[in-house]
Amino acid sequence: MHTVTLQTHYHHVFRRRALILIALAVALVLTLMLDLSAGPASLSISDILSGLLNPENLELRHRIILFEVRLPDALIALAVGAALGLSGIETQTVLNNPLASPFTLGISSFAAFGASIAIIFAPSLPWLGHTAMLPLFALLFALLCGGLVLTFSQMLGGNRENIVLIGIALFFLGEALTSAMQYVGNAEAVQEIVFWSIGNLTKAGWTEVIVVTLCFFLILPFSMRHVWVMTLLRAGEAQAQSLGLNIRRIRFFVILRVSILCAFAICFVGVIAFVGLVGPHIARLLLGEDHRLLVSGAALCGALLLSLASFLSKALMPGVIIPVGILTAIIGVPVFVLLIAGKRRRP
Amino acid sequence: MNRLRVKNLNVFYGKTQRLFDVQLPDLEDGDILGLLGPNAAGKSTLMRALSGVQKHQGQIIYKDNHQGDIPLSDWHREVAYMPQTPPQESSLLPFELLWSAARALNLTTSDQKLAKKIELLFKRLGLAESAMSPMYSLSGGKRQLVGLALALIRNPYMLLLDEPTSALDLHWRMIVLDLVHERVNRQDGIAIAALHDLELAARYCNKLVLLAHGKVVASGPVSDVLTADNIAAVFKVKAKVEPGELGYPIIQVLEPML
Numbered sequence: 001m002h003t004v005t006l007q008t009h010y011h012h013v014f015r016r017r018a019l020i021l022i023a024l025a026v027a028l029v030l031t032l033m034l035d036l037s038a039g040p041a042s043l044s045i046s047d048i049l050s051g052l053l054n055p056e057n058l059e060l061r062h063r064i065i066l067f068e069v070r071l072p073d074a075l076i077a078l079a080v081g082a083a084l085g086l087s088g089i090e091t092q093t094v095l096n097n098p099l100a101s102p103f104t105l106g107i108s109s110f111a112a113f114g115a116s117i118a119i120i121f122a123p124s125l126p127w128l129g130h131t132a133m134l135p136l137f138a139l140l141f142a143l144l145c146g147g148l149v150l151t152f153s154q155m156l157g158g159n160r161e162n163i164v165l166i167g168i169a170l171f172f173l174g175e176a177l178t179s180a181m182q183y184v185g186n187a188e189a190v191q192e193i194v195f196w197s198i199g200n201l202t203k204a205g206w207t208e209v210i211v212v213t214l215c216f217f218l219i220l221p222f223s224m225r226h227v228w229v230m231t232l233l234r235a236g237e238a239q240a241q242s243l244g245l246n247i248r249r250i251r252f253f254v255i256l257r258v259s260i261l262c263a264f265a266i267c268f269v270g271v272i273a274f275v276g277l278v279g280p281h282i283a284r285l286l287l288g289e290d291h292r293l294l295v296s297g298a299a300l301c302g303a304l305l306l307s308l309a310s311f312l313s314k315a316l317m318p319g320v321i322i323p324v325g326i327l328t329a330i331i332g333v334p335v336f337v338l339l340i341a342g343k344r345r346r347p
Numbered sequence: 348m349n350r351l352r353v354k355n356l357n358v359f360y361g362k363t364q365r366l367f368d369v370q371l372p373d374l375e376d377g378d379i380l381g382l383l384g385p386n387a388a389g390k391s392t393l394m395r396a397l398s399g400v401q402k403h404q405g406q407i408i409y410k411d412n413h414q415g416d417i418p419l420s421d422w423h424r425e426v427a428y429m430p431q432t433p434p435q436e437s438s439l440l441p442f443e444l445l446w447s448a449a450r451a452l453n454l455t456t457s458d459q460k461l462a463k464k465i466e467l468l469f470k471r472l473g474l475a476e477s478a479m480s481p482m483y484s485l486s487g488g489k490r491q492l493v494g495l496a497l498a499l500i501r502n503p504y505m506l507l508l509d510e511p512t513s514a515l516d517l518h519w520r521m522i523v524l525d526l527v528h529e530r531v532n533r534q535d536g537i538a539i540a541a542l543h544d545l546e547l548a549a550r551y552c553n554k555l556v557l558l559a560h561g562k563v564v565a566s567g568p569v570s571d572v573l574t575a576d577n578i579a580a581v582f583k584v585k586a587k588v589e590p591g592e593l594g595y596p597i598i599q600v601l602e603p604m605l
């Protein structure tokens with residue numbers, strides 16, 4: 001046998017996976033186009049392409065629809081999807097738990113609690129506009145939840161079972177507090193809270209797109225710096241620890257950055273279910289465990305899922321926009337069950 | 348030259364004491380120390396303490412330095428620890444595991460040298476065919492061998508092996524311990540292995556420690572430790588110990604004692 005066979009063999013494996021990653025990126029561009037073309041005003045894909053290249057090609061009405069309505073909605077789907085996919089893969093790996101996602105850390109339910117406070121008390125606090133207060137409170141409470149998870153888990157020794165348990169406890173606490181807010185709120189406020197909790201992309205503008213995108217690209221380099229350790233962690237914590245790596249410290253930083261990213265991702269658009277859970281699983285099935293590819297792959301899969309859901313939310317019932325959070329769950333659950341079924345066939 | 352001295356080692360899990368004043372025979376280049384004892388005797392705890400993963404009190408003196416004075420990163424460069432748990436069943440590939448471990452540890456080797464090293468290790472451990480098979484498709488024994496390969500990737504001076512052969516068949520048990528023996532001798536290293544198999548311990552180790560309830564019951568050369576009385580006291584079985592043809596004692600277990 002030649003001495004380089006294993007290396008070349010792995011090069012082949014790696015190249016095949018890299019091609020899948022490129023295919024995902026291409027698919028993402030296609031769904032983005034689909035998403036941009038969907039909506040009540042009839043704009044064909046070719047109109048959109050020429051409009052994107054040269055806005056002067058479009059009549060004013062269509063230009064406004066494309067640049068002020070559809071593009072921000074479509075891009076926030078990509079940014080939020082990518083952020084949720086990335087935080088999902090990191091949470092699953094670092095907690096060694098296939099069911100983990102940033103939402104099982106309680107972040108989503110705390111964001112909903114923050115949002116409901118803003119919705120109910122906004123009229124009595126005139127010094128801050130309603131539109132700014134809602135995401136701000138959602139963000140602050142999501143960050144608070146991340147901080148609580150980290151503080152409690154450090155106090156209890158930082159092992160991953162405790163992080164999962166604390167996260168789930170905080171999740172239920174957030175749910176209960178949100179219910180309490182609904183109980184005291186009037187019908188209109190309750191409706192708004194429920195609507196926010198479902199998740200909805202259509203209220204996003206350029207500012208939101210820029211904030212979430214910036215946050216994603218600020219966090220991504222930190223994730224990329226940990227790719228080797230994260231791959232190694234897939235062999236189990238005992239193995240990684242035996243090599244002298246301080247897994248608790250790494251876990252602390254991962255949970256910290258995941259909380260921040262997820263908080264920014266959902267504070268504008270509400271709780272978008274399942275993307276952070278299913279996106280990473282699809283990426284793992286397609287790309288294997290090498291986190292050099294998997295980290296960006298999970299972000300791509302998350303973006304792809306949410307972009308597709310955003311397209312369907314407009315295309316399924318012409319004239320009606322179904323809140324995207326409903327679709328991600330309805331698409332996400334069967335996909336998830338299929339994935340689990342596929343996994344059980346393994347020897 | 349004395350390489351490793353362990354004295355008065357105490358380990359607590361919360362308020363429960365797990366190791367009591369453990370003292371090991373002084374170890375020199377080429378020594379393989381076997382840790383024997385029934386379940387829950389403290390073998391794994393001792394291993395973890397030696398590896399630096401487990402907090403402890405007492406002295407672990409390595410090349411005249413206390414373990415506490417050596418930065419952990421330096422300690423782990425010299426000492427490799429193979430935990431009892433083999434790599435878990437994920438879709439990780441064994442080659443990927445070793446590669447990412449080497450890179451996570453900042454081993455300064457070129458890609459080509461690293462690939463060659465992994466290839467040689469895998470070939471030696473019978474893993475060449477499994478290098479690109481996901482971990483979940485491998486048997487427990489194969490995964491255990493991957494775990495050993497992982498411990499060896501850094502060319503450690505001191506090898507700590509926690510039941511390295513528990514999932515292996517006879518053939519691979521001997522291959523693994525032959526490899527350990529060869530490395531320890533050729534590269535002037537030492538190895539400490541927790542073992543369940545008395546026959547293997549007698550065959551491959553030159554020093555033994557018998558542990559029970561966190562205390563050392565007997566320690567020293569193989570023939571001093573593996574006596575019928577010691578075996579009866581620690582393992583609660585009646586056994587006959589005879590000198591064997593290959594130069595190490597043969598243990599014949601007769602019956603459990605009631």
